[in-house]
Amino acid sequence: MRLYFKYASIQLRSIMQYKVSFFFTILGQFLTSFGAFLSIYFMFVRFNEVEGFSYSEVLLCTAVVLGAFSLAEIVFRGFDRFPSMIGNGEFDRIMVRPRNEIFQIFASKLELSRAGRLAQAIIIVCYAIPASGVGWTWDKVATLVLMFICGTILFGCLFLVYASFTFFTIEGLEFMNIFTDGGREFGAYPLSIYGKGVLRFMTYVIPMACFQYYPFLYVIGRTDNRFYMIVPLFSLLFFIPAYLFWRFGLKHYKSTGS
Amino acid sequence: MKKYLTFFTIRFTTRLQYRAAAAAGMATQFAWGFMNILMFSAFYRANPAAFPMGFDQLASYIWLRQALLALLSSWSLDSETLEMVSSGNIGYELCRPVDLYNMWFVKDVATRIAAVTLRCIPIFAVSFFLPKPYNLSLPPNAGTLLLFLLSMVLGFCVIVAYSMLVYIATFYTYSPLGVRWIAISLTEFLSGSLLPLNFLPDGIRRVLELLPFSSMQNVPLRVYSGDIAGQAALWHILLQLFWLAVLVALGQVWMKNALKRVVVQGG
Numbered sequence: 357m358r359l360y361f362k363y364a365s366i367q368l369r370s371i372m373q374y375k376v377s378f379f380f381t382i383l384g385q386f387l388t389s390f391g392a393f394l395s396i397y398f399m400f401v402r403f404n405e406v407e408g409f410s411y412s413e414v415l416l417c418t419a420v421v422l423g424a425f426s427l428a429e430i431v432f433r434g435f436d437r438f439p440s441m442i443g444n445g446e447f448d449r450i451m452v453r454p455r456n457e458i459f460q461i462f463a464s465k466l467e468l469s470r471a472g473r474l475a476q477a478i479i480i481v482c483y484a485i486p487a488s489g490v491g492w493t494w495d496k497v498a499t500l501v502l503m504f505i506c507g508t509i510l511f512g513c514l515f516l517v518y519a520s521f522t523f524f525t526i527e528g529l530e531f532m533n534i535f536t537d538g539g540r541e542f543g544a545y546p547l548s549i550y551g552k553g554v555l556r557f558m559t560y561v562i563p564m565a566c567f568q569y570y571p572f573l574y575v576i577g578r579t580d581n582r583f584y585m586i587v588p589l590f591s592l593l594f595f596i597p598a599y600l601f602w603r604f605g606l607k608h609y610k611s612t613g614s
Numbered sequence: 615m616k617k618y619l620t621f622f623t624i625r626f627t628t629r630l631q632y633r634a635a636a637a638a639g640m641a642t643q644f645a646w647g648f649m650n651i652l653m654f655s656a657f658y659r660a661n662p663a664a665f666p667m668g669f670d671q672l673a674s675y676i677w678l679r680q681a682l683l684a685l686l687s688s689w690s691l692d693s694e695t696l697e698m699v700s701s702g703n704i705g706y707e708l709c710r711p712v713d714l715y716n717m718w719f720v721k722d723v724a725t726r727i728a729a730v731t732l733r734c735i736p737i738f739a740v741s742f743f744l745p746k747p748y749n750l751s752l753p754p755n756a757g758t759l760l761l762f763l764l765s766m767v768l769g770f771c772v773i774v775a776y777s778m779l780v781y782i783a784t785f786y787t788y789s790p791l792g793v794r795w796i797a798i799s800l801t802e803f804l805s806g807s808l809l810p811l812n813f814l815p816d817g818i819r820r821v822l823e824l825l826p827f828s829s830m831q832n833v834p835l836r837v838y839s840g841d842i843a844g845q846a847a848l849w850h851i852l853l854q855l856f857w858l859a860v861l862v863a864l865g866q867v868w869m870k871n872a873l874k875r876v877v878v879q880g881g
Contacts, residue, residue: 376787376792377787377788377789377791377792377793378792379792380787380791380792380793380795380796381791381792381795383792383795383796383799384792384794384795384796384797384798384799385795385799386799387796387799387800388795388798388799388802390799390803391799391802391803391804391808392802392803392808394803395803395808395809398809398813398814398815399657399809399813401815402657402664402666402813402815403657403660403661403664404660404661405660406656406657406660407656407659407660525634530635530638530639530642531638531641531642533642534641534642534645534646538642538645538646538649542649542653545653545656549652549653549656550649550652550653550656551652554649554652
């Protein structure tokens with residue numbers, strides 16, 4: 357843990373060398389997700405509700421997904437740089453160090469510039485919590501926190517899968533974006549609006565619905581089933597295949613030799 | 615003219631090599647369009663009367679956007695040109711006896727056309743045969759198709775002229791990251807790529823349609839399905855011409871100024 361903060365502080369100092377660009381990036385991130393928020397807002401101005409969910413209820417969902425995504429990005433986005441790490445042979449250096457590879461990769465890059473997105477999520481949460489008309493008892497608060505934590509870890513695992521693909525393709529694979537960026541974009545609405553097929557896929561294959569949809573039903577009082585409170589924990593199971601896939605890729609790793 | 619054609623051919627054939635990336639991109643674009651249509655259809659079920667255009671028109675809008683994404687999106691910038699200043703390669707570029715603005719313009723055009731050539735046909739083919747009303751339908755008549763092609767070419771040129779401003783900005787900021795994010799964030803919402811602009815309340819929509827961003831995606835995609843037709847279409851096309859002239863002039867003046875103070879980074 358101390359090592360992580362050491363890495364982080366080095367990162368921070370190097371980012372600060374390009375101050376203007378850094379603040380532009382934060383601002384740009386904020387505006388991008390603000391655009392996404394505006395499109396949700398204007399859809400509800402026109403339609404009022406979707407599949408029985410109201411605007412402020414949907415916002416809770418939006419905030420959890422956006423928050424989990426941006427926190428995962430800040431902490432784990434080192435994986436995004438992984439294709440170039442393999443490409444330029446930096447990964448070979450990592451392998452010879454006496455620390456866990458996964459740790460070194462995600463600690464190698466602290467994406468603070470993603471704070472713009474996180475700020476947005478915090479603002480939406482602050483608005484949605486009173487506006488959603490939910491009676492906030494301790495169990496609902498706990499569920500919301502659990503949704504947020506498990507969501508962060510699940511997005512982190514998706515970044516790990518993304519990086520693992522690189523072992524085979526050397527270049528980054530744009531296809532994973534549909535689950536990472538797409539997850540953020542389309543996870544803004546409760547996943548049930550996309551129909552049963554998508555919901556099932558998002559429950560059993562990429563367990564995004566486990567932290568986004570089912571506990572959300574409990575929080576907004578659509579169901580009284582206490583079981584839904586702990587459903588987010590199931591999304592953590594995704595770590596197992598993600599990690600196995602990583603090990604599998606690591607075994608097949610051949611250095612690019614540069 | 616001939617030298618620009620050569621630049622075009624070189625860049626075009628290089629970019630055609632990235633076939634795996636194109637396949638992955640295509641799958642993503644297809645899945646993305648699919649999710650988008652499911653989302654709109656959920657809203658359509660909630661209140662069909664509030665829909666500002668026919669659902670088949672919306673589906674055409676989305677599929678056309680997904681197929682032509684590389685042409686029309688602000689984020690498909692050429693990373694080589696973006697890093698030209700920070701890597702110091704700008705030094706070589708300046709040695710060439712060609713106008714830098716025109717050369718970069720041609721390169722950007724070639725990169726985008728190459729990307730779209732690889733991706734658009736499968737997406738067109740699949741989306742065309744989807745069940746109604748989720749499919750890409752043909753434009754209502756031949757006149758509309760011609761209008762669409764005209765406004766599509768103009769919209770494409772507007773987005774390239776806009777990208778040129780991003781490239782030029784890197785003369786001042788060195789690191790391309792920040793400018794790139796700002797440029798993307800402005801266009802995503804304002805050009806109607808998140809939400810077709812006619813989904814917005816009337817007052818806001820009228821203002822946004824005057825901006826250059828609307829010329830990029832909103833106009834050509836809506837002309838295609840006949841949502842913007844007749845006199846309105848002509849008016850929008852004139853506006854596209856106007857913005858194209860403004861953006862190109864702005865870019866050329868700005869480039870001239872930037873080149874006066876360019877620092878070639880070593881290393």
